[in-house]
Amino acid sequence: MYLNIQKEIGSSLIKQIYEQVRSMIIKGELKAHERLSSTREMAINLNVSRNTVITAYEMLIAEGYIKSVPGSGIFISQGAEFAKPPERIIDYSVTAFSAKELSEDIIGFHSGTPALDLFPRNKWSRIAGQVIKEAPDSAFGYDYPQGRPELRNTLAAYLKKTRGINICPEQIIVTTGAKQGLSLVAKLLLQPGSEALIEDPSNENVKKIFLFHTDRITPIEADSEGIRPELFPQDRSPALVFVTPSHQFPLGGVLSIQRRLDLIRYAGKTGCYIVEDDYDSEFRYRGLPISSLQELDNERVIYIGTFSKTLFPSVRLGYIVLPDSLVEQCSELKRLMDHHTNSLNQLTLMRFIENGELERHIRRMKKIYRKRRNSLIECINEYFPGKVRIMGETAGMHIVAEFTDVEFSPKLMKSIEGVGLKIFPVEEHAVIKGKHRHQIILGYAHLNNTDIRNGILRLKEVLD
Amino acid sequence: MYLNIQKEIGSSLIKQIYEQVRSMIIKGELKAHERLSSTREMAINLNVSRNTVITAYEMLIAEGYIKSVPGSGIFISQGAEFAKPPERIIDYSVTAFSAKELSEDIIGFHSGTPALDLFPRNKWSRIAGQVIKEAPDSAFGYDYPQGRPELRNTLAAYLKKTRGINICPEQIIVTTGAKQGLSLVAKLLLQPGSEALIEDPSNENVKKIFLFHTDRITPIEADSEGIRPELFPQDRSPALVFVTPSHQFPLGGVLSIQRRLDLIRYAGKTGCYIVEDDYDSEFRYRGLPISSLQELDNERVIYIGTFSKTLFPSVRLGYIVLPDSLVEQCSELKRLMDHHTNSLNQLTLMRFIENGELERHIRRMKKIYRKRRNSLIECINEYFPGKVRIMGETAGMHIVAEFTDVEFSPKLMKSIEGVGLKIFPVEEHAVIKGKHRHQIILGYAHLNNTDIRNGILRLKEVLD
Numbered sequence: 001m002y003l004n005i006q007k008e009i010g011s012s013l014i015k016q017i018y019e020q021v022r023s024m025i026i027k028g029e030l031k032a033h034e035r036l037s038s039t040r041e042m043a044i045n046l047n048v049s050r051n052t053v054i055t056a057y058e059m060l061i062a063e064g065y066i067k068s069v070p071g072s073g074i075f076i077s078q079g080a081e082f083a084k085p086p087e088r089i090i091d092y093s094v095t096a097f098s099a100k101e102l103s104e105d106i107i108g109f110h111s112g113t114p115a116l117d118l119f120p121r122n123k124w125s126r127i128a129g130q131v132i133k134e135a136p137d138s139a140f141g142y143d144y145p146q147g148r149p150e151l152r153n154t155l156a157a158y159l160k161k162t163r164g165i166n167i168c169p170e171q172i173i174v175t176t177g178a179k180q181g182l183s184l185v186a187k188l189l190l191q192p193g194s195e196a197l198i199e200d201p202s203n204e205n206v207k208k209i210f211l212f213h214t215d216r217i218t219p220i221e222a223d224s225e226g227i228r229p230e231l232f233p234q235d236r237s238p239a240l241v242f243v244t245p246s247h248q249f250p251l252g253g254v255l256s257i258q259r260r261l262d263l264i265r266y267a268g269k270t271g272c273y274i275v276e277d278d279y280d281s282e283f284r285y286r287g288l289p290i291s292s293l294q295e296l297d298n299e300r301v302i303y304i305g306t307f308s309k310t311l312f313p314s315v316r317l318g319y320i321v322l323p324d325s326l327v328e329q330c331s332e333l334k335r336l337m338d339h340h341t342n343s344l345n346q347l348t349l350m351r352f353i354e355n356g357e358l359e360r361h362i363r364r365m366k367k368i369y370r371k372r373r374n375s376l377i378e379c380i381n382e383y384f385p386g387k388v389r390i391m392g393e394t395a396g397m398h399i400v401a402e403f404t405d406v407e408f409s410p411k412l413m414k415s416i417e418g419v420g421l422k423i424f425p426v427e428e429h430a431v432i433k434g435k436h437r438h439q440i441i442l443g444y445a446h447l448n449n450t451d452i453r454n455g456i457l458r459l460k461e462v463l464d
Numbered sequence: 465m466y467l468n469i470q471k472e473i474g475s476s477l478i479k480q481i482y483e484q485v486r487s488m489i490i491k492g493e494l495k496a497h498e499r500l501s502s503t504r505e506m507a508i509n510l511n512v513s514r515n516t517v518i519t520a521y522e523m524l525i526a527e528g529y530i531k532s533v534p535g536s537g538i539f540i541s542q543g544a545e546f547a548k549p550p551e552r553i554i555d556y557s558v559t560a561f562s563a564k565e566l567s568e569d570i571i572g573f574h575s576g577t578p579a580l581d582l583f584p585r586n587k588w589s590r591i592a593g594q595v596i597k598e599a600p601d602s603a604f605g606y607d608y609p610q611g612r613p614e615l616r617n618t619l620a621a622y623l624k625k626t627r628g629i630n631i632c633p634e635q636i637i638v639t640t641g642a643k644q645g646l647s648l649v650a651k652l653l654l655q656p657g658s659e660a661l662i663e664d665p666s667n668e669n670v671k672k673i674f675l676f677h678t679d680r681i682t683p684i685e686a687d688s689e690g691i692r693p694e695l696f697p698q699d700r701s702p703a704l705v706f707v708t709p710s711h712q713f714p715l716g717g718v719l720s721i722q723r724r725l726d727l728i729r730y731a732g733k734t735g736c737y738i739v740e741d742d743y744d745s746e747f748r749y750r751g752l753p754i755s756s757l758q759e760l761d762n763e764r765v766i767y768i769g770t771f772s773k774t775l776f777p778s779v780r781l782g783y784i785v786l787p788d789s790l791v792e793q794c795s796e797l798k799r800l801m802d803h804h805t806n807s808l809n810q811l812t813l814m815r816f817i818e819n820g821e822l823e824r825h826i827r828r829m830k831k832i833y834r835k836r837r838n839s840l841i842e843c844i845n846e847y848f849p850g851k852v853r854i855m856g857e858t859a860g861m862h863i864v865a866e867f868t869d870v871e872f873s874p875k876l877m878k879s880i881e882g883v884g885l886k887i888f889p890v891e892e893h894a895v896i897k898g899k900h901r902h903q904i905i906l907g908y909a910h911l912n913n914t915d916i917r918n919g920i921l922r923l924k925e926v927l928d
Contacts, residue, residue: 064720256528314807
């Protein structure tokens with residue numbers, strides 16, 4: 001029996017013996033009941049220590065490839081031969097497959113992407129480093145599914161201060177972003193046959209997430225003031241109503257107090273829950289953020305928040321605020337989904353809020369985003385005078401532009417992509433098609449003035 | 465109309481005006497159609513700038529509380545009155561509700577918790593800090609649902625080197641731990657009516673996660689060599705078989721090559737997938753880690769890995785290795801579950817592996833865990849001579865102790881808890897009850913020799 005053993009530094013002799021013998025057995029080159037060299041013989045043949053051979057043999061015995069018959073020797077076991085498919089040849093060089101950065105020549109008006117280059121990395125880095133060094137051991141182990149108590153305390157106080165939301169820390173579940181928040185809420189409230197009312201248009205992912213649990217999704221038209229409660233079905237008992245009351249996505253409307261109260265009365269009457277997705281209300285350009293629906297009803301409203309916009313998307317931190325009665329069940333769902341959210345990230349966020357850095361960053365970005373928004377609106381008015389109605393500009397990180405005489409057909413979208421421009425038709429987010437063909441979403445928060453101007457210029461070139 | 469405005473530093477005048485007027489409207493103190501003071505009057509009354517009042521009024525108008533009738537004045541809107549429930553009084557002081565650390569007087573033989581106090585925090589902190597400063601902007605934005613390509617490259621090479629797993633980086637999906645991996649796989653493979661075969665006993669969470677999708681869960685007995693393929697149903701087509709072949713949880717057996725091949729032939733015959741949960745194979749105390757099932761069949765085996773044991777649990781990083789044909793669908797499930805795993809954590813892990821720190825840490829912990837395991841077995845043999853059979857001691861972070869004459873009934877478990885000791889009966893993880901009453905799981909990785917000795921001493925006191 002021939003083994004090819006390399007005695008270079010860093011190559012394990014045990015591993016080489018184990019793998020070569022194992023390979024010969026699997027391929028059938030060593031047959032069942034055949035006798036294997038004794039550990040002594042093998043050690044002498046290979047000029048390695050006998051312990052090395054013993055360890056390799058023990059591994060082969062543990063996995064059933066060979067067996068030791070006392071007083072008789074070591075033999076190949078039965079049933080270990082296996083015709084494997086030929087191995088694939090794989091290139092593991094790290095450089096060969098590196099992250100594709102967005103081509104610099106494409107201007108993308110994505111909604112919901114903050115200005116990544118303006119995030120205070122050094123501050124975040126310093127705090128994250130401190131947290132890793134100073135956190136209690138418990139923050140390294142399996143942690144509370146609901147999230148670190150310290151962070152939930154801080155969040156409750158922060159929400160009270162900035163949004164007028166009056167809740168106990170025990171009502172909060174820390175999530176890995178709003179999408180996980182929505183996944184959890186869907187799992188909590190929807191079963192096959194449940195009815196979900198959703199704003200139409202609304203983020204297409206909402207519908208996709210709900211469809212995992214039920215196919216009874218009823219679109220309710222949203223206009224420039226948000227969802228229209230007078231269209232709610234009066235004869236049925238839906239499980240939930242999904243809304244974005246502070247800044248309707250994508251149309252941008254603010255839900256009026258009258259509609260809010262209608263919504264809450266409807267929830268009270270039918271026993272359904274209201275799912276309030278508050279994705280970007282921090283960035284309101286006149287006055288303060290709109291107050292939340294949650295504040296009006298602590299029993300029927302589930303509030304979903306995120307730090308993807310106020311910090312950065314890849315941080316994957318968000319939260320849900322739940323009525324007391326749903327907290328325990330939702331925590332268990334979170335536990336079974338991913339146990340809990342990374343604790344060190346949670347504690348970094350906590351300190352970032354406690355130090356005032358989060359509010360400082362939001363204030364700074366609000367000024368910058370306002371300028372970018374103004375610049376975008378100016379460009380549109382300059383290049384398309386009198387032909388575009390702007391919607392949803394009071395808050396957030398995108399506007400909707402409605403063109404009087406342009407229909408954003410798939411064919412037109414292709415031409416637009418052809419000039420290195422990415423814009424997003426509202427129609428893509430609509431459940432009932434055909435009502436939003438003249439409208440596009442233009443996210444601006446991550447674009448500087450030059451990009452904004454060049455982007456709108458490219459659009460003009462295509463439309464002319 | 466009386467507003468109580470505080471002009472201290474840090475209190476927003478706009479917010480005070482807005483909130484007080486809003487509150488009066490909601491409570492019905494200001495009635496519909498009532499006329500509100502003009503912005504001029506209000507500014508003079510409160511001795512604030514007119515712009516402040518204008519902004520506050522604009523917010524109230526945007527939310528529908530008041531409306532401006534040109535040429536006539538500003539009026540309270542109809543339908544904004546709402547009897548709110550009394551506010552809860554909440555204590556937000558951060559200190560009041562801090563993390564409960566485990567009481568020092570309890571000795572807990574939890575399985576799967578590494579030695580948190582021995583993790584090289586400073587190294588992790590340094591690398592994490594560097595990554596935050598040096599990562600490309602794209603690592604701060606919405607990122608690839610599958611995980612950062614750089615990390616997947618590194619993982620593929622690492623798995624090849626340490627586990628003999630020969631896969632493309634494109635087959636990997638980075639998850640927030642093994643539990644999310646299992647949730648994704650369950651969602652991918654199970655529908656109502658699907659049959660899932662699981663090892664019995666096995667981690668009780670596996671069953672709970674599968675039950676979200678199907679109630680047809682068939683336990684297959686595992687013995688000291690792992691699952692018994694001769695018990696598989698031959699007349700049906702299950703969707704998956706769940707196994708822990710490297711170190712059966714909790715019994716600790718290594719699945720022999722013959723059973724592995726039976727399993728793979730069964731999967732080939734019935735068209736089902738094998739879900740291989742490899743939760744702690746890095747810590748094998750003789751020789752090298754057991755080879756994976758994945759290596760034997762790249763089409764039928766889904767491999768779930770985690771860094772909870774090799775790094776620390778709260779880092780929430782793991783991965784799934786999938787056959788090519790399932791990657792796209794599973795990525796979409798991950799995208800809709802939480803978009804992607806925190807990118808900066810992913811890049812920190814990548815550098816920790818590339819620098820050799822991970823292997824260095826595993827080598828160091830292996831030595832320590834081996835000593836702790838030996839110490840635990842010695843204590844058991846010393847205090848319970850001839851009365852305990854030890855199982856599953858060749859690898860991992862726990863052993864199973866089978867007592868010849870003790871039945872770990874709920875009543876006994878209560879007495880054990882009464883002396884400040886936490887141990888975990890195997891019976892709790894069994895689907896078919898009654899076969900494991902004499903067995904307990906003893907996790908030792910996080911316990912020093914004193915704790916181990918005191919813990920076993922306490923057990924002896926209760927059992928005597």
